[in-house]
Amino acid sequence: MAPQLDTYFKTVDELADQFIDRLRKAVAIPSVSADPDLRPKVVEMGLFLEKELLALGATVEKRYPGEQPGFPGLQLPPIILSRYGSDPKKRTILVYGHYDVQPALKEDGWATDPWVLTVDEKDRMYGRGSTDDKGPVLGWLNAIEAHQKAGIDFPVNLLMCFEGMEEYGSEGLDDLIIAEAKKYFKDADAVCISDNYWLGTEKPCLTYGLRGCSYYSVEVTGPGQDLHSGVYGGTVVEPMTDLVNLLGTLVDNKGKILIEGLSDLVAPLTEEEQSLYGDIAFTMDDLYESLGSKTTIHEKKEEALMARWRYPSLSIHGIEGAFSAPGAKTVIPAKVTAKFSIRTVPNMQPDEVDALVFKHIHKAWEKLNTKNKVKPELMHAGKWWVASPKHWNFSAATKAVQSVFGVTPDFTREGGSIPVTLTFEQATGKNVLLLPMGSSTDAAHSINEKLDKRNYIEGTKLLGSYLHHVAEEPQV
Amino acid sequence: MAPQLDTYFKTVDELADQFIDRLRKAVAIPSVSADPDLRPKVVEMGLFLEKELLALGATVEKRYPGEQPGFPGLQLPPIILSRYGSDPKKRTILVYGHYDVQPALKEDGWATDPWVLTVDEKDRMYGRGSTDDKGPVLGWLNAIEAHQKAGIDFPVNLLMCFEGMEEYGSEGLDDLIIAEAKKYFKDADAVCISDNYWLGTEKPCLTYGLRGCSYYSVEVTGPGQDLHSGVYGGTVVEPMTDLVNLLGTLVDNKGKILIEGLSDLVAPLTEEEQSLYGDIAFTMDDLYESLGSKTTIHEKKEEALMARWRYPSLSIHGIEGAFSAPGAKTVIPAKVTAKFSIRTVPNMQPDEVDALVFKHIHKAWEKLNTKNKVKPELMHAGKWWVASPKHWNFSAATKAVQSVFGVTPDFTREGGSIPVTLTFEQATGKNVLLLPMGSSTDAAHSINEKLDKRNYIEGTKLLGSYLHHVAEEPQV
Numbered sequence: 013m014a015p016q017l018d019t020y021f022k023t024v025d026e027l028a029d030q031f032i033d034r035l036r037k038a039v040a041i042p043s044v045s046a047d048p049d050l051r052p053k054v055v056e057m058g059l060f061l062e063k064e065l066l067a068l069g070a071t072v073e074k075r076y077p078g079e080q081p082g083f084p085g086l087q088l089p090p091i092i093l094s095r096y097g098s099d100p101k102k103r104t105i106l107v108y109g110h111y112d113v114q115p116a117l118k119e120d121g122w123a124t125d126p127w128v129l130t131v132d133e134k135d136r137m138y139g140r141g142s143t144d145d146k147g148p149v150l151g152w153l154n155a156i157e158a159h160q161k162a163g164i165d166f167p168v169n170l171l172m173c174f175e176g177m178e179e180y181g182s183e184g185l186d187d188l189i190i191a192e193a194k195k196y197f198k199d200a201d202a203v204c205i206s207d208n209y210w211l212g213t214e215k216p217c218l219t220y221g222l223r224g225c226s227y228y229s230v231e232v233t234g235p236g237q238d239l240h241s242g243v244y245g246g247t248v249v250e251p252m253t254d255l256v257n258l259l260g261t262l263v264d265n266k267g268k269i270l271i272e273g274l275s276d277l278v279a280p281l282t283e284e285e286q287s288l289y290g291d292i293a294f295t296m297d298d299l300y301e302s303l304g305s306k307t308t309i310h311e312k313k314e315e316a317l318m319a320r321w322r323y324p325s326l327s328i329h330g331i332e333g334a335f336s337a338p339g340a341k342t343v344i345p346a347k348v349t350a351k352f353s354i355r356t357v358p359n360m361q362p363d364e365v366d367a368l369v370f371k372h373i374h375k376a377w378e379k380l381n382t383k384n385k386v387k388p389e390l391m392h393a394g395k396w397w398v399a400s401p402k403h404w405n406f407s408a409a410t411k412a413v414q415s416v417f418g419v420t421p422d423f424t425r426e427g428g429s430i431p432v433t434l435t436f437e438q439a440t441g442k443n444v445l446l447l448p449m450g451s452s453t454d455a456a457h458s459i460n461e462k463l464d465k466r467n468y469i470e471g472t473k474l475l476g477s478y479l480h481h482v483a484e485e486p487q488v
Numbered sequence: 489m490a491p492q493l494d495t496y497f498k499t500v501d502e503l504a505d506q507f508i509d510r511l512r513k514a515v516a517i518p519s520v521s522a523d524p525d526l527r528p529k530v531v532e533m534g535l536f537l538e539k540e541l542l543a544l545g546a547t548v549e550k551r552y553p554g555e556q557p558g559f560p561g562l563q564l565p566p567i568i569l570s571r572y573g574s575d576p577k578k579r580t581i582l583v584y585g586h587y588d589v590q591p592a593l594k595e596d597g598w599a600t601d602p603w604v605l606t607v608d609e610k611d612r613m614y615g616r617g618s619t620d621d622k623g624p625v626l627g628w629l630n631a632i633e634a635h636q637k638a639g640i641d642f643p644v645n646l647l648m649c650f651e652g653m654e655e656y657g658s659e660g661l662d663d664l665i666i667a668e669a670k671k672y673f674k675d676a677d678a679v680c681i682s683d684n685y686w687l688g689t690e691k692p693c694l695t696y697g698l699r700g701c702s703y704y705s706v707e708v709t710g711p712g713q714d715l716h717s718g719v720y721g722g723t724v725v726e727p728m729t730d731l732v733n734l735l736g737t738l739v740d741n742k743g744k745i746l747i748e749g750l751s752d753l754v755a756p757l758t759e760e761e762q763s764l765y766g767d768i769a770f771t772m773d774d775l776y777e778s779l780g781s782k783t784t785i786h787e788k789k790e791e792a793l794m795a796r797w798r799y800p801s802l803s804i805h806g807i808e809g810a811f812s813a814p815g816a817k818t819v820i821p822a823k824v825t826a827k828f829s830i831r832t833v834p835n836m837q838p839d840e841v842d843a844l845v846f847k848h849i850h851k852a853w854e855k856l857n858t859k860n861k862v863k864p865e866l867m868h869a870g871k872w873w874v875a876s877p878k879h880w881n882f883s884a885a886t887k888a889v890q891s892v893f894g895v896t897p898d899f900t901r902e903g904g905s906i907p908v909t910l911t912f913e914q915a916t917g918k919n920v921l922l923l924p925m926g927s928s929t930d931a932a933h934s935i936n937e938k939l940d941k942r943n944y945i946e947g948t949k950l951l952g953s954y955l956h957h958v959a960e961e962p963q964v
Contacts, residue, residue: 236780242904246801304712325722334806428718
């Protein structure tokens, strides 16, 4: 029987102003995890969440992961673990979010104070962290409160894990997830993460896949120190010359990765999968708009979506050690280190990728016939993730979207990685669902970050509705 | 008749400690032209020179070129114009030097305080500016003083031009030289600049040629802003991919410039010129030592010297706008600007070089078949310079070296440019000689800059001896 949610939805609407006020209080705390000077504000934000959760009747445990690596004396902010309900007859859902935010300065170009939630005439709510990820985190709290105010029984036991270092590599989180998988998180039946975005602005989506990322450096060295190009140009084998030639062998400007054997690792495209892309609510114009240009590799949306979600890509990010400032400096850099990364997809195993990359580099290097030395290194690797969208966790979310928005959500993957997704899946062994609240125009990580009021309020309905459907969904 | 210089030489030896003390006072003034906060110290150094010159009986005019471009309210230090003697029966020699220095911090790795002249057990005198260019500048003053103390008539009229912005692009100097060519400098018969170095450590040289430098930027643009490689990798034509491919078409790692037509502009090597290189006091081991590696393009000294002095070279200096910091950032840079330069030689005309470079870039760009845009630009061009080493100015210097060091100097060219050389030649129409005082191991611009006591004291003898020979050399 479909859950009766009308009273819940009505209560959320009635409480909308209070929920916006809760978000306003959260945005006012500049919990920038990348700035050691603002660390007290990150902690303050964690304590704000604790207080709100306690007021709602949840239990809270603050976990301090210790000192931040590389910053002696700087303590990491607490990971907030919380439980609301412990009825063994109910399903238990583990949700994750983060309460830290990206840096923001008015002078970066913000139209409004980034730390003051500012609602414009189109009900866009501007403020740092509004969509990434304070809005979604508070959505869970709002859902609890609306149930209480409406007098409706909460349909599941809710486990919450809110961290304060996501924008700085989630320092300390993986260890905690692994350690608590069979303890604090032991009765979790499924995981839900609301920390990504709709593909567009109108249609909600459920996300079931993420690309991985293998990030490499290639160091080229020759002379003992930087040299003056007037004195040494023409006499020394220049590391930059070798490096740009090496980089030119990695990928072409049609996106084709030139590393031998790499494409063989990619799972073949089935007809069934291919048929999925046509229906996705996404157009090339959406892509052009988000790029700020029409310089795309593909002309068709299906090809562009597949290139983003299910095929690998290789990007050259830059070169460390060469002259990178404005102006004209006549240096022959002695040691230059290029950085590039490969976005990986099923079934590329990171160590197989590494082996092919290193083999390619050494082979290309031999061809260069140079006196310089090359040293390629893997800097970090995060594996791709693909969940089963046929799991009851996704079915429940599908019905929740239908009940709130009246449409069937797109099933999407993302090109980027959210490493915690895979950690939760591997540590708990449970299905993980990415259930976004914000839209593609929210400008997370950018200036003028916002969350539309619609996304926040309907999103709060969505999270609650999802929990009701999760409670009723049959085990498959 | 060869001039009798024994008394002069003896007097220089007797005054050695005083001359070293003069250098000590100069080194103690941190006249760093690149640091606006130290501008008063640059001015102080100019006034120190003025005081010393006045004490020696020279006349002095301080010329203030005005405000430093780009630094509102910051006055450029004075150019010190000075004259010693105005006997119409004597030749007039114009000498140039600079009294500003490169930055220096003890913590950069200096073994001693860079602002305290420190003489070690091998009579190496360490201190910022010791060799570049305070030692040579004071050498002219020492020569005057030694003549006075020895009671020897000064053989020429000496015009001096000492600037305080050489290490920051000689701001304001070109205009002054051009303006004064037919005024303050009007009776100059030849020019002598002591601001470069011996090729090695034992044998003096005279320098008669410099390569020019044409410095280019190539901007590649596509997307409207930097992109996340997870989200956009594989869908967008990446500017970095195009740029590294473009850079790969410029030069190979054997130093061969791949720009069509460029080598046709180079003056052919004559048998006579080729025969000169074998005798130069220079070995591949000298080159290996200064490089700190054996990663040279050539194996023979003749080839290496020709590659440095008489053939063009192309160096890729770096890329602006890409990720250049340590660490791993997953950015697709939207706008990347490579910097490269070509060292030019006779008979390459800068505008011909530009035309070939632009043509090459546009042709290579077409081959890339890309949606991105390319914009190559000339950032600056300085022309090569070659003087006639058969002029009496060089003959006099040759005899001076023989009289002080007992050897015939090497005739050298340099790979780098000293733009003021060409300006003096073009503005005055007179022969310019580069007469170095320091040696190849002096580490100008680096930590632990030094001038050997031998180079300073024998160098002072050399400058005085040169003036005597100049006075007697017949007009050719």
